[in-house]
Structure formats: C-alpha cells, structure tokens
Amino acid sequence: MGAEHAATSASRFGRLVPLLGLAVLAALPAVLTPYTQDLVLKIAVFAIFALSLELLVGTTGLVSLGHAAFFGIGAYAAVLFTGGVGSLPAALAWLAGDGGAAPLLKLLALSVGFAALYALFVGALSLRTTGVYFIMVTLAFAQMAYFVFHDTKVGGGSDGIFLYAKPVLEIGGTTLIDLDRKSHFYYFTLGALAFTYGVLALVNRSRLGHALAGIRVNEQRMRAAGFRTYGYKLAAFVIAGALAGLAGFLVGVKDGAVNPELLSWHESGAVLLMIILGGIGSLRGAVLGAVAFTLLKELFQSEALLGPLAGHWQLTLGLTIIAFVALLPKGLIGLKQRLAGASHG
Amino acid sequence: MAEALLRSNLLTRRFGGLTAVNGVSLAFHIGEVHAVIGTNGAGKSTLINMLSGEIPASGGSIHFDGQDITDWPQPKRARAGLGRSYQRTTIFPEFSVLENCRLCAQAALPRAWAVWESAQRCEASLAVAREALAAAGLADVAQRQAGTLSHGGKRQLEIAMCLATKPRVLLLDEPLAGMGAEETDRMLALLASLKATHAVLLVEHDMDAVFRIADRITVMVNGEVIASDVPAAIRSNRDVQTAYLGEGH
Amino acid sequence: MTPSTRLALAAACAAAFATSAHAQGNAPIKVGLMLPATGTFAALGDMIEKGFRLHVQEQGGKLAGREIQYFKVDDESDPSKATDNVNKLIKRDQVDVLVGTVHSGVALAMAKAAKESNTLLIVPNAGADAITGPMCGANIIRSSFSNWQPGYSTGVVAAQKGYKRAMTITWNYAAGAETVKGFREAFEKGGGQVIKDLNLPFPNVEFQALLTEIAAQKPDVVFAFFAGGGAVKFVKDYDAAGLKKTVPLFGSGFLTDGTLQAQGASAQGLFTTLHYADSLDIPKNNSFRKNFALAYKQNADVYAVQGYDAAQILSAGLNAVKGDMGKRDAMLAAMRKATVDSPRGKFTLSPAGNPVQDMYLREVKGENNEYRSVAVKALADPARGCKL
C-alpha cells in the first residue's frame, strides 16, 4: 500500500516536471550571458522541431526522413512574406508585405499554413506507402523542396535571403510584442515551446492520439475496427508539419536569415537523432533529446574543452551516436527507467 | 427464409496465376453460426479477408444488408457492421484490456478531431467497451494490461474488441486456435449467446467444436465450395469425406 | 554534474576570464577564425588559416605589439548553422575580429551578424557580391575578390581574343550565377554575345549532357565556373569529350586552382583569370612562397594568399592606432585606406571594402597556373547596392 502511494505521488510529481522546467526557463534570462541565452533559444527551437516529429515517429510510428522540409518552408515563409526580398511567384505575391512593418500573426499563420499545406501534399502521397518506402519517399519530397529553394529564384537561390524587419504584434497602435527585442523573442519562443508541448500532450490524451497509438501498434487491426487510418495518419502528418513550420518560423526570425540547407536531409537526420537520443515515445524524451544533441555537438566542437580533438568532431559525434544507440536503445528517458529499475531490483 | 444479411456472389480472388478463391456464393443470416472448413490453403482466410474488405475481390460481388459493398474499403464495412477477428492475436498488448475495447468502440464515434477531449473520459466509447467486456466475460480484468492475459484471455479479448465495434456480422478466423478444453467451452458458450443477435461466420479447424455449434457448414477445397449444408448432411456427404474429413478420420 | 551545467560553467569561466583579461592594457587581440574544417571546403579553410598565421608569425607573433589569440569554429560550410556558429565567436568568445569564410552563404550570415554586433569582419574568400554590395558596412572588409571580378576579367579577355559567340556553364547556385553575370557584362561590352547559359544542380557532376549540348550549339568559346571536385571533373570531361581541341575553354581562376594535380594533362593550356598566379614573379610573392613552404612544407596557393592578406589588412589597421582597438573608427579608416603589399601585387580597397586589384591572365603549364599578362588593371567591383 505504501509503495503504491509513493508511486502515485512520484507520478504526480512527474507530471509537474514540464511546468517546473518552464518556470526555470522563464527565470533563466536573469542569469544567462547573451551567448548562453542564444543557446537556450536554439535548444528551445529544436525542441519544438523534435516534438513535432515525435508525434509522427513516437506516437504514430511513421519514420519520416524529410521533416526538415516543413521546418524550412516555415522559415522561408516567415522571411519571404515579410516582403522586400526574394521573388515570390505572382500567385503568392499579394500575401507578402511591403518590407516595412511585419505583422506577427499574419506571418505566423503563413509559416504554419504553408508548412501544413506542403505536409498535406507530401502526406497524401507518401502515406500510400509504408515502412522503408515511407522513409525514402519523405526524403525524396524534402529533397524536392530543397531543390526548389536552391535552384530557383523564389528564395534567393543557394545563398538564401535575409529578414530585414522582425515581426511585431500591434493592437490599436500599441506594440505588444516586438520580436526584435531579445526578451520578447525569448519569451515568445518559450511560449511557443509550451504551446507545442501542450498541444501534443492534449493530442496524446485525446481520442485522436489514442487512435494514432493504435495505428502504430497495429494499423490493420485499426482498419478492421473501422478507423479510416489514412485520414488519421494524414492528420498527424499535417499537425506535425504545421508544428515544424512553427519551429521554422522561429528559426527564421532568430537567425534573420534562411537558406536551403534548412531543408537538407542532414537536418532531417539531425532531428531524428534528437528524438532517439532522448527516447522515442515521450514528449519529454524529445525535449531532452534536443538538449542533449545540441550540447553534445557544442561540446565536441569546443576547442576550449577538447583541444585539437574538436577539429575531428565528426568522429567523436559519430562514435557517440553509435555507442548511444547500441547501449541505450530507449534513449535518455530509458536510462532513467533503467536506473530506477536497477535500484528497485 | 429471411433475406440474408451478408451474401457473396461468385466471389473470386486470384494471386498472380493462383486462384485462391473461385466463384464462392454464400449467405449468412442472423441467428445462425455458419462454419467454413477446409484444409490449409483452401481459401478460407482469403474469403474472410475479402468479405471484411482487407483485400479486394478479383471478381464477383458482396452484398450486405441489401447494399452492394464490393468496392467499399474495409473501415467503411467495419462501421457498417462487419466485425472480424484475426487468426493471430492482434490485441494492443501495451494498453489495458478496457482501452483495447474502448479504442475499437471509438471508431464509430463522430468528432475524431476533438483533441481537447480526453479519450479516457470518453463515456460513449467506455460504455460500449464495458458492455463488450461483460459479454465476453472479461469485466473482471478490465484494468489489466492486455499483454499479461493468458492465451485464452487474449482470444476472448479479440472477440470483445470485435463486439465493441457493434457489428451485426462476426467474421471469426479460428477463434479457438491454441485453446484448452475449458477455454474452448467458454468460447463456444459465448458464440452461442451471440448468435441470436449476430450473423456469425466461423472459420475453424477444431471439427468437434464446429459440429457442436454450427448451424450450417460450408466445405472449401482449393478455393471452391464443394458442399454447404446442415452439419448432419455434411457429415454424411461422400465428397466431403473423401476430400477432407477422410484425411483426419 | 550534467553536461549542460558543465558547459554553462565552462562558458561562464571563459567569459569571466575574458572580461578580466580585457581590463588589462596589453591583452591579446582575439581573432575568431570561422573556417570550414570538415566537408568539401576543408582544404581551403586550412590554407586560409595557414596564410593568416604566417603573417602573424612574420611579425613575431604579434600585431602592433599585441599578442594574437585564436578562437576557432568549424563552419561546416552549412549556412543554416552559420548564425549560431558565428555567435559562438561573437558572443561566447567575444572576439575582436572575425575572419571567415569560404562558403558564400555562410559568409553572408557572418556579415549580417557582424553588422548587428558591430564586430570587425574580414572575409578571406567567399565571393558573394552582396558582401561588398547591399550588405556592405564600415566594419566589413574582404581580402579576396567578388564573384563578379574574375568573371568580368575573363569576359574582357575572351572579347579581346575576338570570340563572338560564347556559352557559359556553371552550377545552379549563387557564386556561379554572379561569376557568369560578370563574364556576360564584359563579353557583351566587348562586342560578343552569350548565346546560352547552361547550368546543373549543385553539386551534380554529370556534365555529359551539357557537353553534348555545347557540341551541338558550336559556340566560339565556353566560359566555365566550377571549383574543387567539380572543376576537376569538368575539365577532364571537357577534354575527354574532345571539345578542348575544338572549342576553347576559359574559366574563372578557380577552375584550375588547387586542382591541377588532379586534372593532369586535361588542364594543359587552359586560360583562366584570377587576382593571383602562383608563378607571379615579384619579390613579395617569391618571399611569401618561400616562407610558406618553409613553415608548412607545402606550396602556397591563392587561398593562402587571401588568408595572409586578411592578416595584413588587420595589421595595417592595428598599426595605425598602435594596437589600441578602442580607437575603432581610426582603425577602420586606416584599413580602408591601406595599400596592401600582397603576394598578388599591391592592391587597395574600394569604399565598399573589396580589393581593387589587377586581374591576371594565366595559362596552365604542368602543375602551375603561369602568369601571362594583366587582363584588367586595378579592377574594382561595381559594389552595386552598397550604400556607404
């Protein structure tokens, strides 16, 4: 009885962990140097990106190797529709601003919207395939988007384009949010992370989320029960794409620049790496993975800490990944469980 | 006799050069357990797969409740009232027994996109799921993790999940496979109780059980129906004896 | 202790150390080298760094009496990571000077970050016109070239040789398009006409279809812009297809720089223009090449020169203010006004911060790009879009 009680109180505490984390993050700017604050921002953006993929991989069991496409499209939309740069096709030009003030809500909607739209297109086609094919097809569609931005004039070609005016939220003439200001952007990103986490937590506890989990375990059984699984998977794909677009919007505004490499398969690979590093199957794992991946790379590339070895970070990172996947197939989250299991046993 | 609830007409399925099911016409009625027997590779599973919509037919048609459903996809058939179970256990082992059934019951509910509503508090699906569990005799273990059930328990859950979709036809693919005598008795009692409100198609290898419960037996050999009649007539059918029963007896 | 806290701690220590060191009068000048250490351009990054360090060593390890402390970041030639990477140098290491890089997209992101943080940036290779065009700034200087320059000078030479119909071929990316634009401008000004621009996706190296297209169109001359592995393959394919004998090939100098060993016989006799030639027979180049070979046991190339000159420009600025980086405006002005005694010959800087330099016509002989003549004297980039 006592043990049971302890377990429930532990899980109650566990439920508070994300909120605690958020509170810590909100208090951080007071103590951070500008660089570490940037690092936190970068991790937060990647965490959103990783969370969005977690819905596909962890919840629904769809391994996409082309998730960076939506991330990149979101980023490009944020910059292109600010106006004044790139050369949008006439059909889309009316959506762009004049290069002056950049309305936050409109740009956010366009970023998320276009990412979702492309996800709808890619999902509609790629979800006809399964397994290895699905992985490859998502990769190919991401490459397609990559080459559109790389080879055509739409987004300034291979060098990419810059953002000249950062988005602003104005209501009745007063500026509520100005993303050009460090603190505004920090809390806005934090808000976006909380929003993403919240949305996905809601999805996971909803009927949609349960159906997606069912599809992951046995799609055939779900169809036999009467689920139009294609529609469910497509919904997951579009939600994931839209949230990746949100992360893209943030990265576009954060860097003030976008370029085709945001859509490259290396980026898709990196985000997959994050969620597996953290542990597939939990939102916390995705966030943890984003933190771990960013810091690991930071560590391996740091000459101050590793000396000349930093020049060979590919080797150290590669070997670490191999060791990680070999020893911790369930990710960092799994490590915690394993330790907990060991102490009980 | 009343109009059949589910009827196949010259149903055929070819895989490349192989004809797995050839011109099968059968009718299934509420209040009747209709068993389909035959050797391995006779086309029984293919028949179930075609009726449930898992694989498309190469020829022929399927009618359900007066409608031509030959071209309907599987989920649509399932929601219309065609429930099936699988030869291999296909429960969701990580979920609770209740959740397994609740999930299946959820398929029929509207507003799947309402992500702010908690699945575990979805009363509509919970009620159906509890009903199905009670009918299948699993009410006591509703909170257990499904993967921890005994083999027989899992087979019962399989039926319960099928019931949770509120079907009118039950397409059961070897529900007795691997069961002990006691478990078999329990399952047969369950089937007998379901027969009143459902049309039941039973594919089964356990001949004793088939002859105990079936109201009608169809024998398939090499994808074709060689006999379809009441059990007593099948037992004395010479073709069946030579083609099928002869092997075992 | 988790990696994160450890890292944060290390960063904090570094920052604390940095600020305390800054307070002292004669603290080292912090130079941030953001160059590729991995990927396609790794060899170029290496040469630039060696060139830079060579000049500093020649000055006794100090510039204007101040020690130089290096901070390095691998830019991976990935522009999507450029902003984060450059911020490692600007915000984490708080460098005084940024030096980098090879890839244009990355360099543009660096220029943007440099402008926002008002950090001094010296670009030792990336040719994107925009760096000394729309993105130009008082604190941004380039020690190399703009893409437009070698394209333009090759166009001048091609037109002078009397060719009328030209075709261009390059990768479908910004550096290629800008170089080709320079070529077209000069070639058409000289009375010629570019009949077709061919391009293929970067970094695709399957040229055969386009070579066939060249053979079908029969131009008088072909202008090519490729670099690295692509340049090697293109030159070899062009030769193997028999076109070298029938349609003369001209290129921006990068077509034959650092690639001649690999290109072998296929490159013999090719004409290219660039702001440097290995065999340039002037005292400064001779001494530079000797010192470089002594220091690193390998031959210098154009990238080493650009790195070397980046250090020279920095030292010109520092000398003018006697090492006092506080006199920033004076230092920047001195850098702009400097006449750099480069191994490529003396050059000055345009108001936009790009070298005003002689462009040389070179011919490939053996494994050398041999100097032939000055293609264009003191060529200045038009710096279109620069509002300085």
Add this chain to the structure above:
Amino acid sequence: MDLATFLVQCLNAVQYGLLLFLVASGLTLIFGIMGVINLAHGSFYMIGAYMAFVLAPWFGDWYLTKLLAGVILAAVFGYLLEWAFFSYLYQRDHLQQVLMTYALILVFEELRSLTVGNDVHGVQAPTWLAGGFKLGELMSYPWYRVFASVACIVLAVALYWVVNRTKLGMMIRAGASNRDMVRGLGIDIQRLYRIVFAGGVALAALAGMIAAPLSSVYPNMGGSVLIICFVVVVIGGIGSITGALIASLLVGFVDTFGKVFFAEFSGIGVYLLMAIILIWKPEGLMKQHGR
C-alpha cells in the same frame, strides 16, 4: 535538337544510368534481403573511389588487377563490417538503423580526412584506355566511358546470372521475398547476410573505382550518390535487381534531358519522376511479392 545530338544524349543517359545501377544494385540487395536501411552505402562508393586513387601507384597500368584487388579488399571490409557492426542492426527498428548508419557516414568521412586528407585528387585512366573516338563534328567519346559502360553491362549480366541461375541467387531471391521461408528451409541466414552484405559493399566500391577516373575523388563525394541511389531503389522496387536497372536508366534519361531542356528545374526532375511513379505504383516498378 537534331537526331545525331539526340542519339548522343541518349547514349549519355544510358551511360549515367548504368553507373547508377552499379551503386544502387548493392543498395537494393542489402535493403531487400536484410531489411537494413544503409545510409552509409554512399560511403562505400567513396571508399572505392579513394581506393582507386590510393592503389594506383602500386598497380600502374595493371588496371583490371587493381579493380580486382579493390573488389577483394572491399568485400573483406564488408564482411568484417557486417560481422562487427551490421549484424547487430537486424533486430533494431528502421529508425535506429538510420541513425547508426548516419553516424557511420560521419566516422568514415572523418577517417577519410585523417588518412588521405581533404584535397581533390585525380585518378588516371589506364593508358590503354586513353583517347576516344569521333562522335559528331566537334565531339569525341572517350574510350574510358565506353569501358565503364561495358563493365557495368557485364556486371549487370553477371549479377542477373548469379541472382537467377545459381543456388546463392535462389537463396537471395527467397530472402528478398520471404525471410521466414528462408529460415524454414534451413539456410544459414547469417552467412547469407554476410555474403550479401560483402557483395553489396564490393559492388558499391567497384562502382566508385570505375567512376574515379571520370569523377576524380573529393570529400563528401558519397553524399549525393547516396540520395540518388535511394531514388533508384525506391522507383525500382526494393530488392529487385531488374527494377533497379530500369529505374537507373529512367533516372539517367530524366537527369540528362532535364539538364538540357529545363536547366533551372533539373534538380527537381528525378524527385518528380519518383513522386509520379509512386502515385502510380506505391511499391515501385518491380514489386517483390510476399512481404
């Protein structure tokens, strides 16, 4: 475009397609039979090309001997790699395979950088294959390209023969369509895997060696080859050698004519082709039954 030019372009397309086939065939075998997604396959191509460069001084004009030596080295390497690394991947899901082999790319690239350096290097074609023959007014066609195409065709035929006419091939085909069946037949699946993997690595390395005199060797050369090979494998149908051949040629044609007619969009062409084919046939042109 006149007829002669058109024909030459077709020749170019076929030649490119054949070279792609050589790399992709190894990938499709490893994919189809072992069910392992191998992102590091491009690295084997890279290793082959660098082998052609490193081995060159030892063999001089003994070109075919060099190829043979390279193939043997690559096969041994593949065999060892399977034993030491890939054999642990079969039980893992696709996701972990993607990550492990992604990490391998990083490791191979860094090792390449440490041992051979980051410079671009040319690889000489043997003197007995120097020169070319006249093709049209201005152009000639190098003998080495002819050799490369012929070598690819010979290998394709040999591969076809091995897969369709030998006992090993029977096991391979069975393995590609139904792994359980192969186990049921009492075949030593581990040995089969090891052989197939070694063969796949050898094929990719051979492709790299044959391509090296044409392409020279340079850092990251495996990356772009890898992606295009994925496209080939997916279009052709995973595990199908015939499918890979057809798909390679298709990609060769789309790439060649795309560059000529739609220069700005030529990068997109092959992916568009893949999308269209997958809409039409979601499991590739040559679907393997029974999976």
